[in-house]
Amino acid sequence: MNAPQSPTPREPVLTEAQRGRARRAWYVYDWANSAYVTTTATVLFSPYLTAIAEAAACPGGVGEVVRDGATTCPVALSVLGIPVAPGSLALYVVTFATLLSAIVLPAVGAVADRSRSPRRLLSGFAWVGATAAAAMVFVSGDRWVLGALLQLVASLCLGASLVVYDSLLVRLARPEERDRISSRGWAMGYAGGALLLAANLVLLSSADALGLDQGSAVRLSLLTAGLWWGAFTLVPHLGLRRLDGEPAVVVAPGSALPRGGTARVVLGSLGQLVRTLRGAPAYPQTLLFLIAYLFFNDGVQTVIAAASIYGQQQLGLASNQLVIAILLVQVVALLGALLAGGIAQRTSAKATILGSLVIWIGVVVAGMLIPAGRFGLFLVLAASIGLVLGGTQALSRSLFSQLVPVGREAEWFGLYQSAERGTSWLGTLVFGLVFQLTGSYRPAIASLVVFFVVGGVLLARLDVARGRAQAQRTTP
Template sequence: MGIDTLKAAADDTAATRRHEQRGWYFYDWACSVYSTSVLTVFLGPYLTEIAKTAADPDGYVHPLGVPVRAGSFFAYTVSVSVLLSVFVMPLAAAAADRSGRKKPLLAVSAYLGAAATAGMFFLSGDRYLLGGLLLIVANASLAVSMVLYNSYLPQIAPPHERDAVSSRGWAFGYAAGALVLVLNLVLFLAHDSFGVSEATAVRICLASAGVWWGAFTLVPLKRLRDRGTPHPADAAPRGGGRQLRETLRDMRRHPHTLAFLLAYLVYNDGVQTVISQASVYGSEELGLGQSTLIVAVLLVQLLAVAGALAMGRLARTYGARRVVLGSLVAWTVTIGAGYFLPAGAPAWFFVLAAGIGLVLGGTQALSRSLFSHMVPSGKEAEYFSAYEISDRGMAWLGPLIFGLTYQLTGSYRDAIVSLVVFFLVGFTLLLRVPVRRAVRDAGNPVPDRI
C-alpha cells in the first residue's frame, strides 16, 4: 500500500471521527436545556409554590402519607429520582455493552425523558404529586441516556483529543442552555404581551425544554454508530442491584479507578446540589424574583462555555487532574461566600453566579475525560454507569442534606453552606489518586499530560 493511499485512509478515518464527534456534541445541546431551564431555573420554585398551595395549615404536604415541609418537597423528589437511577442505569449499561447496540437504548431513554418534560405543561393548581412523578421520570431517563452518551467518548476520541472533545461537548450544552434561557426570559418577562399568565409562561418554558430535547436528539441518533458486541456469551439479564454489584466487583480489579470514582462522587454531589438548589436559595432566602434568577443562570451558562473551553486548554499544559483540583478550591471559596450574600441584592447574586459559571463546565468536562482514560476497553457503558451513579445517581445525599438542614433550621443559608464539605473532602480524595497508574492498570496508553 502506497504512502498516498495510507494518507487518504488516515484522512478518511479522521473525517469520519470528526463527523461522529460533531453528532455526539449535539446530545449535550439537546438535553442540557432540561438541566438548565427545568431543573435549575423554573421547576424548583414553581413546584415549591404548587406544593405550598396543596399544603396543610402547618405548611406540610403528605405524599404517600408522609409529612413533608412544602419547601423541602422539591429537594426530596430530586433525591428519590436519583436513587431510582441507581437501579436502572446498570441494567441499561450492561445491555449496551453486551448487545453492542447503544443507539436504541439512547433513543428510548432520551424520548421518555423528553415526553415527561413536555408533560410538565399540565402542572397547575395543587398537582404537586404529578410534578414530582414527572420530575422523577425525567431525571432517571436523563441519567440513563447520559450513561450511554458518555460511554461513546473513549470510542470516538483518541487519548490526545479526549479533553478537548469532552470540553466541547459541555460547551455545546451550556451554549444551548444560554440560548433557550434568552427565549425563556423574553416569554417570562413579556408574558402579558403574549397574552398568557406568568404561570402559563412557566409551563410553556418547562414543556418547550422537552420538545427541544426530543428534536435535537435526532442528530446524534443519525451520526453515532454502534460498535461490535464485546460480550456476546454473557447476555443474561440481571436485576439492577445485582448488575451494579457485578460492575463494582469488576472495578475492584482497578482500585485506582474506583478511588477516582469515590472522589468524584463526593465533590460532584456538591456540584449537582448547587445546580438543582441554587434557584430555590435565590428565591426563598434572598427574595429574588424569577427574572433575576433567569438572568443569573444565563450568566452561568455563558461563562460556563468559556470556562469549559479555557480549562480544556489549561489541561494541555498542566494536566486535567491539576486543573480539576484547582477548580475544587474555587468551588469551596465561591459557595462559602454564598452564605454571606445579602437578601434583595441581585448584583451580589450575579457575582456568585459568575464564579460558579467559570468553574462549572471545566470541572465536569475534565472529570469525564479523566475517567475515560481509566476505563478498560469493552467495558465503557458499564463503567460509565458507575460514573453516572457518582454523577447523578449518588447525588441524593447533597439534596437530602440541603433539605434536612432547611427542615431542621428553617434557614436556606445554613443549607447552602453545608455543601462546602463536599468540595473539601472531594479535593482531599482526588489528591490521593495516582491517575497515571490508574490509566496503565486499565490497559490504556498514558497521555503526556493528564
C-alpha cells in the first residue's frame, strides 16, 4: 500500500500589480486592529476595568489603603470561588485568554491553511472581536464581570484574526521582502493607532466642556475603537479577494484530511494539527525560535498591558497623561519599525532583535526606578519603548515567516500568535501574582527582566540558515 502523500502548498498566481494592491489591503488590517490594541487594550480598558473592580470590592472607597504610594483595595473579588485582587483582575483575564488561545489558535491556523477564503476567516473573527470591543461602552457601575467577558472575547478574536493575517505574509511577499513588508504593516498599524488615540485624547481632555464625566468619555473612546476596527476591516475583506480559490494546503488523494462541510474540515484540521505537533521535532530551529519568542515577547506584551496600570496606580498619573505617553509610543514606534527594517537589511533580523532586547532590559529597570508623579521621565521611558517596540514585533514576524514549514504557515502562525500581542500569559501572570503578594507594582515590573534575558539567550542560539533549510523540507 502506498503511503499517503504529504499535502503540498499552492499559491494563487498574481501579477505584480495585483500583488501590490493586495499588500496595501493587507496593511490596512494592521491599521484597523491597532486602534483597538492601542486605545482599548493598551491604554484605557485595563485601568478602567481595575477601577470598576475596585469600586465593586470597596464601594465608596471603604477599606482602601495606601501601599508604596499606590491606593489599593484590600478586599478580594471572588472569581469562581477564587480570591482575586481587583488590581490584578485585568491581567488575569489576559492570562486566561492566552491559555485558551494556546488551544484555539493553532486549530484556527489548521482551518485557515485549508480554507478557500482566508480573508473571510480574518474578517469574521475581526467583526466578532470588534463587536465585543464596541460593547465595552456598556461596562459601568459594578459590571466588572461583563467587562472581563468582553475583554476575553475581544482578545481571542484578535488573536484568531491575526493568525490568518500573519500567515498571508508568506503569500504576499518573497522571503527577501518580508522584513520590509512586515515593517511597513506594523508602521501602518502604529499610524492608525496613533490617529485614533489622538482623537480620544481630545475627547478625554474636553470631557467637562462636553458635559461628560471621565467614565463616560472613556466608554465613548472604547466604542470608537471597536467601530474603527470593524469598519476598516472592510478594506482587507474586499481587497484580498484574489487570494480566494485553492487553499494554501491541497489535500492529496488518500490523505486522512476530509474536505467538504465545515464540521468535517474542522475535525480534519484538528487531526492534522495533532500530526503536525507530533512532527514538530523535525524543525528544532523553528521550535527554538518559538520558545525564545514566548519569553521575550511575553515581556514586551506585559510591559504594554501593564504600562497604563503602572502609570495610573503606581505613579499617580492622570488618564490624559497616559494617553499622551502612549501616543508618543505610537509615533516613535512607527519610525522605529521602519528604521529596524532598514537595519535588518544591512545586518540581519536576528541581530537587530537581539539589540532591541538589550534596550528593553534598560527600559524595565528604568521604569522600576521612576519616582511617582514624574511625568517627564515617564515620557522619556515611553519614547524608549517606542524606539524598540516596532522593530521587535515586525522583525519577529518576518523572521518566523522564514522558519515555518512550507504548506503549514497558518498552523504554525497559530502557535506564534499564542504568544503575540494582546495574548501574553506568563508575563501577565507573574506580574499579577507579584503585585498580589507584595501590594506594589514596582517589584512586579522588575520581574519582567527575566523574560528578556531568557528570550535573548535562547534567540542567540538560533541558526537561521539551518532553520530555513529545515522549513523547506517536505512536511512530515
